[in-house]
Amino acid sequence: MRVPSRSPGPQPGPAIAYTASGRRLPSATDRRPAAGAPDLAAYRAAVAELLVEVGALADAPSTTARQVLLDQRLREPAIAAVLDATPQGFVGARETLLLEMARYQPNARNSVHDLTALVRIYLLSRIDLMWWRDTSAFLTDKQVDTNVDLVDLEWLRRRGLLAFRYQEQPTTLAGRGWRAVRRRMLPDATPHTAGLRFRRARREVVALLNDIGREFASATPPATPPLWVTSLARSAEYQYRLRSLGYAAMLPSGHCLGWAADLELAWFHRFGARDALAELLLARQEAGEVNVVDEGQTWHVCLAPAARLRFRRAYEAEMGV
Incomplete structure (x- = not known):
């Protein structure tokens, strides 16, 4: 079967300027990859080209051609450099992607609507793992609930220290029933999301979300609701539970490292x-502050290591610690 052209077709409009007040936009020199580091701009561009080709081979009869395509394109230097720098290495990342594609089944719970979306989310989220490859994952729910590097959002919310909103998952039958009734009566009052299983996050991530929340509030009309966070730190144990329910919860994941959040x-x-x-969000990615992955209803955001110290200081200043 013929592999389609690699041309990505017409490209979107001009790049978005980063104009947040009081913030410095890194120059082109600042954003240049360090010696020996993968070029993330080239990686994202190569992934975009690959997605065009995957979309042309998304039907079931194209399985063999799709695998040949991936074997070829993943070995391109721009892509291979990032995959090789993840904890799994190139071979592990490639094999995991092929397995994810083989087991993929679309369903109402899954934010991944087709194979193209699966490949996009998987490959772009590998940047998180490359950045934080030396960070230990939270393997169990208990580790998330007790880790001293994570803070309780509820304690901060009650003191008016958060510039974003969230809702927790109901843990009882009565709570789930009340949530269902409320959604029927006020279907658009809140996002259609299960809510946070863990209301804990790294201090730097809290500061990042506060910063995004304040900028979002200043860029939108006064009646606009605050930034809404749908997911923060998770355990690998919880990721497996989500997968058993049909959700496309990636493993490994930046959520299990505590550096990622999902925004409605x-x-x-x-x-x-x-x-x-x-x-x-895209402007912050361009500035090298975060990695962003469009997951449809929500966007996945991961803090860059280069911004960690700045947001740790911001957290300490905001919280008076």
Whole structure:
């Protein structure tokens, strides 16, 4: 079967300027990859080209051609350099992607609507793992609940120290029933999400989300709801539970390292604010502050190691510690 052209077709409009007040946009020299480090701009561009080809081979009869395509394209230097720098290495990352594609089954719970989305989410989220490859993952729920590097969001929320909102997953039958009734009565009052299983996050991630929340508030009309966070730190144990329920929970994952968060975007359409949030996040990615992965209803955001110290200091300043 013929492998389609690699041309990505027309490209989107001009790059988004990073204009947050009081913040410095790194120069082109600042964003240049360090000696020996993978070029993330080249990686993202190569992944975008690959996705065009995967989309042309998304039907079931194209399984063999799709595998040949991936074997070829993943070995390209821009892509191979990132995959090789992850804890799994190139071979492990490639094999995991092929297994994910082989087991993929679309369902109503899955934010991954097709194979193209699966490949996009998997490959772009490998940047998280490359960045934080020396960080130990939270293997069990208990590790997330007790780790001293994570802080309790509820304690901060009650003191008015958060610039974003979230809701917790109900843990009782009565709680789940009340959530269902509330959704029927007020279907658009909150995002359609299960909520946080763990309301804990790294201090630097809290400061990042506060910073994004404040910028989002200043860029949108006063009636716009605050930034909404749908997921933070997770355990590998919890990821496996999600997978057993049909969700496309990636493993390994930046969530299990504590450096990633998911932000609601689709819900903000009704307030005319979705694009503003998307532009804000992409500008921060361009500035080298975060990695961003479009997952449809939510966008996955991971803090870059280069920004860790700045946001740790910001957290300490905000919290007075």
